[in-house]
Amino acid sequence: MNVRLVDIAHARSGDKGDTANVGLIAVEAVWYPVLERYVTRERVASHFRGIITGPVERYELPNLNALNFLLHGALDGGGTLSLKTDAQGKVFSTAMLRMVIEVPDDEAKALKLPGSKKWPTYQRSPKE
Amino acid sequence: MSSSNQAGKIVRVAAGQGFWGDWLEAPRRQADGGQIDYLMLDYLAEVTMSILQKQKERDPKMGYARDFIGAVESIWPAIAERGVRVVANAGGVNPPACADAVRQSAERAGVSKSVRIGVVTGDDLLPRLDELIASGHPLANMETGEPLSTVRDRVLSANAYIGSTPIVEALSKKANIVITGRSTDTALTMAPLRFEFGWGAEDWDRLAAGIIAGHIIECGAQCSGGNCLYDWQNIPDLANVGYPIVEGAADGTFVIAKHPNTGGRISIRSVTEQLVYEMGDPHSYITPDVIADFTTIHLEDAGGGTDRVRVFGIKGRPPTDKLKVSIAYRAGFKAVGTLVYSWPDALAKAQLADRVLRERLDNLGLRFAKVLTEFVGASATHGPLAGEPGDPPEVQLRFGVRGEDKATVERFTREIAPLVLNGPPSVTGFAGGRPKVEEIVAYWPALVDKSVVQTRVEVLG
Numbered sequence: 001m002n003v004r005l006v007d008i009a010h011a012r013s014g015d016k017g018d019t020a021n022v023g024l025i026a027v028e029a030v031w032y033p034v035l036e037r038y039v040t041r042e043r044v045a046s047h048f049r050g051i052i053t054g055p056v057e058r059y060e061l062p063n064l065n066a067l068n069f070l071l072h073g074a075l076d077g078g079g080t081l082s083l084k085t086d087a088q089g090k091v092f093s094t095a096m097l098r099m100v101i102e103v104p105d106d107e108a109k110a111l112k113l114p115g116s117k118k119w120p121t122y123q124r125s126p127k128e
Numbered sequence: 129m130s131s132s133n134q135a136g137k138i139v140r141v142a143a144g145q146g147f148w149g150d151w152l153e154a155p156r157r158q159a160d161g162g163q164i165d166y167l168m169l170d171y172l173a174e175v176t177m178s179i180l181q182k183q184k185e186r187d188p189k190m191g192y193a194r195d196f197i198g199a200v201e202s203i204w205p206a207i208a209e210r211g212v213r214v215v216a217n218a219g220g221v222n223p224p225a226c227a228d229a230v231r232q233s234a235e236r237a238g239v240s241k242s243v244r245i246g247v248v249t250g251d252d253l254l255p256r257l258d259e260l261i262a263s264g265h266p267l268a269n270m271e272t273g274e275p276l277s278t279v280r281d282r283v284l285s286a287n288a289y290i291g292s293t294p295i296v297e298a299l300s301k302k303a304n305i306v307i308t309g310r311s312t313d314t315a316l317t318m319a320p321l322r323f324e325f326g327w328g329a330e331d332w333d334r335l336a337a338g339i340i341a342g343h344i345i346e347c348g349a350q351c352s353g354g355n356c357l358y359d360w361q362n363i364p365d366l367a368n369v370g371y372p373i374v375e376g377a378a379d380g381t382f383v384i385a386k387h388p389n390t391g392g393r394i395s396i397r398s399v400t401e402q403l404v405y406e407m408g409d410p411h412s413y414i415t416p417d418v419i420a421d422f423t424t425i426h427l428e429d430a431g432g433g434t435d436r437v438r439v440f441g442i443k444g445r446p447p448t449d450k451l452k453v454s455i456a457y458r459a460g461f462k463a464v465g466t467l468v469y470s471w472p473d474a475l476a477k478a479q480l481a482d483r484v485l486r487e488r489l490d491n492l493g494l495r496f497a498k499v500l501t502e503f504v505g506a507s508a509t510h511g512p513l514a515g516e517p518g519d520p521p522e523v524q525l526r527f528g529v530r531g532e533d534k535a536t537v538e539r540f541t542r543e544i545a546p547l548v549l550n551g552p553p554s555v556t557g558f559a560g561g562r563p564k565v566e567e568i569v570a571y572w573p574a575l576v577d578k579s580v581v582q583t584r585v586e587v588l589g
Contacts, residue, residue: 010358010397014406017271017573023404025397027358051511059410061423063441064400068407076500079571080175081459083500083528085508093357095510 001108001115004100008113009035011093018078019054020089022096025066030111032065038101044069047099069096134378139324141317141341142373145169145216146348148176148193154348154371155199159206161387164373166320167206169199169216170313170346177310178456178569180220181254181285191222192307197229200305201237207304208239215295215316219307221254221285223247226307227588243589246298248308250583253286253453253576260580267453267574276574282458284569288451288576291416292338293329294583295319301587310454312415314342321376329417336420336444337380339413343420344384344402344439345372351384351402352435353392358401365391370435381440383430394435396427416451416578418444450575459570460497461537462530465544466504468557474523475506477552481525484551488543489529496531496540524557530568537565 005011005024008031013022024039026032041058048056054072061068075089076082086092108115142164144155148171158167171193184191196218206212219226227247234240253260257280260267267276267286276283287310296319298306308316318338321327327334344351352372353363370390375383384394403422407413410422421443430438469477482501489499502508504524506517517523529540541563548555 010401012355012357012401012405016406016408017571021404021407023401023407025358025400025404027397047513051513059407061404061410063423063425064403064427066400066404068404068410070408076498077570080568081462081530081570083462083464083498083530085502085504085526091509095513098510098513 001103001105001113002100003103003108003113003115004098005039006097009097011096013089013091013093013096015075015078015089018073018075020071020074020092022069022071022092023066024069024096025064029065031113032062034103034111034113035067036060036062038103039067039099043099043101044096047096134325137378139166139321139376140164140373141166141168141320141345141376143168143170143345143348143371144199145171145195146346146350147171147173148195150348152195152198156202157390158371158373158387159203159212161370161390164212167203167212167214168316168320168345169196169214169218170316171196171216171218172220172310172313174454174571175456175569177221177287177454178284180222181456184222189225192220192226192229193218196226197233200230201233204234204237204239208242211304213299213320214305215320216306217308217311217313217316219247219309221252221287221309223249223307223309230305230307231588240589243305244303244587245589246301246303246306246585246587248290248294248298248306248311248583248585250581251287251290251310253288253581254283257283257286260576265576265580267455267576270573270575276455276572279457279572284456284458286453286455288453288581289416290451290581290583291315292319292322293417294585296323297585298587299323301585303587313346314339314415315417317342317345317374318417325376325378330446332418332444332446333442334380335418337382337442338376339415339418339420339444340422340425340439340442341374341376341382343413344399345374347402347405348372349392350405351399352386352394353398356393356398356401358397363393367391380442381438384437384439386435394437396429396437399427399437414448416447418447420444449578451578451581453574453576455572455574456569457572459568460530460532461534461565462528462568463537463541463563463565464526464528465541465563466527466557467525467544467547467555468522469525469552470522470554470556471519474520474554475503475517477554478503478523478525480552481547481555482527485527485543485547489540492539494536494539496529496536498530500528502526534565541565
């Protein structure tokens with residue numbers, strides 16, 4: 001089943017130099033393992049491909065039902081150097097929540113995950 | 129201090145400012161809205177120090193957060209009559225001048241007899257930079273590894289982040305207003321707790337708890353319903369939002385609360401959003417006092433949905449022998465111009481304007497370190513993740529350049545307005561006129577040995 005993160009998680013993001021951090025928090029504690037299993041470092045790196053120039057790091061905080069991602073090279077130099085509208089990475093949080101993950105039907109059903117057909121898996125056009 | 133006389137004691141530290149520019153009403157509402165013991169005001173962001181340094185160069189009596197004077201003026205009765213103590217990093221690059229201004233305000237209010245001002249200095253490394261570099265402290269950039277000598281002649285300010293110890297000293301000398309320069313944001317909250325409960329300098333778990341309490345409230349309402357994504361539609365009465373208060377206990381546990389009859393919301397989810405804000409490696413939140421481990425934090429609802437969250441279980445460990453240094457340096461110039469294109473085909477019109485503008489800059493032979501185009505309303509913040517925008521009512525072209533040469537950036541600013549008459553159609557929104565050229569003051573994070581930074585505490589009055 002396709003699950004969009006915005007339906008099972010909330011998030012806040014901020015900056016440290018040219019790095020944006022995204023804290024991704026499961027709305028229900030029982031959904032945290034889904035984030036831990038499917039929102040991998042590799043998956044996030046591919047989600048932000050072409051948007052960030054550096055690597056992605058992931059840290060787990062099961063005590064807070066949260067993952068913390070560091071997106072390096074996200075802010076055009078960061079702080080005052082950056083020409084971006086989002087120079088401080090404030091809305092990388094909601095960009096993360098656009099991600100669609102595939103969860104096996106049994107697991108999704110057992111956890112009562114809100115799946116939704118209205119969210120198609122995002123497909124990048126070949127030119128990106 | 130024995131544990132017996134601390135049992136049951138609760139110390140309330142209220143947050144009144146999350147940055148310089150935060151809500152002017154907040155300090156008074158915190159002081160008057162219910163019982164508090166300390167008011168914590170955080171004014172300093174990464175580049176604030178350089179702005180203050182420029183102000184001090186123009187006038188040696190400036191260089192601190194002027195808003196702080198208005199804040200104390202709005203709460204003199206709380207300070208002078210009810211014993212609320214204030215801890216603020218409002219001193220910027222000139223804590224003594226800030227203290228003078230507070231002293232004058234106290235005199236005007238007729239309360240100077242009951243005011244003792246503690247001033248913490250020693251964080252300012254600007255006068256010592258050459259000496260430090262010469263004696264083997266490269267102050268290398270933590271992100272790039274480059275030594276500071278590469279930009280030495282462009283440095284505007286350099287301040288070490290200092291910890292809780294000098295603030296505790298000022299409080300123990302009976303200061304009821306403590307003014308610091310570049311204290312860490314979190315020390316402003318931890319120091320009063322450490323002082324009140326007599327926590328030792330190696331009481332790692334409790335010090336870490338105080339730091340995390342500080343992290344939760346250092347951005348003001350950002351933990352109490354402000355900027356809260358979860359269930360944002362139903363967060364009550366943001367117009368009247370309550371700023372957070374730490375209710376600390378001797379064992380290092382604490383409750384995050386707010387005054388009664390205020391808006392906003394404090395919940396496990398609102399507090400968690402703030403905990404992950406600007407987080408790096410959660411195992412190692414490094415401060416001058418202690419390294420706090422965010423993976424040990426436990427949260428529970430402390431009152432059945434009554435805007436109280438209890439925080440416990442926090443572990444800490446010894447800090448490093450370095451202090452972080454915040455250095456600001458001149459890094460060229462930038463300008464950003466905007467124009468709004470309307471339906472139909474707003475995005476296509478903005479895209480054409482972008483191509484025309486780039487060609488003209490090229491034809492003029494203007495070279496920039498960076499040119500960035502964004503289409504606000506289509507893809508500015510989420511890039512390709514936003515998908516196809518359809519045919520929106522309007523799209524803003526946002527075109528930015530930066531470079532070392534001011535004249536080149538100036539010349540760029542003359543190329544925006546002509547597009548209104550000689551570019552694609554259906555364009556508006558240029559009322560702001562020519563884009564402003566801004567000098568870029570960039571941030572250079574570095575480390576320095578703790579042993580070279582000596583803080584001083586003076587209590588006046």
